[in-house]
């Protein structure tokens with residue numbers, strides 16, 4: 499089997515200007531199948547803005563963005579969005595859907611269940627498999643409002659995987675999780691990446707501790723500009739991270755995972 503190396507994402511010299519303010523300034527990023535990118539930067543750096551382009555929700559003001567071979571501005575964004583797995587922590591169904599139904603809405607790309615829509619037996623079976631993989635099958639009947647943040651996060655990853663996306667975008671998936679829930683989530687992401695070697699992912703976070711060991715690449719953003727981008731082993735180093743956060747930060751990598759602390763402090 500030949501594995502395609504054509505980029506899954508290709509943003510080239512992108513500017514985003516809103517209300518006269520440059521939110522992204524000549525930002526470029528290329529993501530290939532099997533790569534797992536971390537998108538890091540301080541508050542207001544432009545991470546969400548970049549993610550909104552990669553998820554085909556916004557157009558750039560200048561520059562070009564290609565997602566799964568479709569050029570923003572020349573492609574039907576709704577059709578494109580259906581092919582992207584997007585884990586958005588703000589996902590908020592209006593009705594108290596059980597967790598299993600929220601997963602099924604990944605097949606329709608909608609927040610609620612469309613009228614008169616019924617899942618096929620294949621969709622039903624896939625949703626069951628994905629809930630089991632994410633370790634939430636025992637919570638399948640629990641209504642969404644009663645689920646904890648960590649449980650919702652895992653349901654949302656299962657939901658995002660329903661259309662078998664080649665690209666999975668994760669917006670701060672570990673935010674607000676306790677340490678055990680975070681570790682379970684990161685282990686599940688490592689396993690997911692092992693089981694689907696062609697899947698590409700982009701994970702946004704403020705915290706290096708929230709990066710799975712399977713992270714292969716990183717892009718550091720500051721004030722809308724790319725400070726560093728490339729292989730994680732080279733990019734997630736004290737010097738570029740210090741420049742990105744404008745604060746002396748020492749990075750350590752142990753057992754594949756990263757940690758950060760203010761430089762110059764004693765342990």
Ligand SMILES: Nc1ncnc2c1ncn2[C@@H]1O[C@H](COP(=O)(O)OP(=O)(O)OP(=O)(O)O)[C@@H](O)[C@H]1O
Pocket residue numbers: 516517519521539540541542543544545546547548704
């Ligand atoms: N529509 C808009 N008009 C003007 N400024 C905006 C608009 N949307 C976002 N901004 C500003 O753009 C900057 C980048 O925002 P963005 O949400 O992309 O940053 P972020 O890196 O995701 O931040 P955080 O880590 O705090 O979530 C911020 O200063 C924000 O206030």
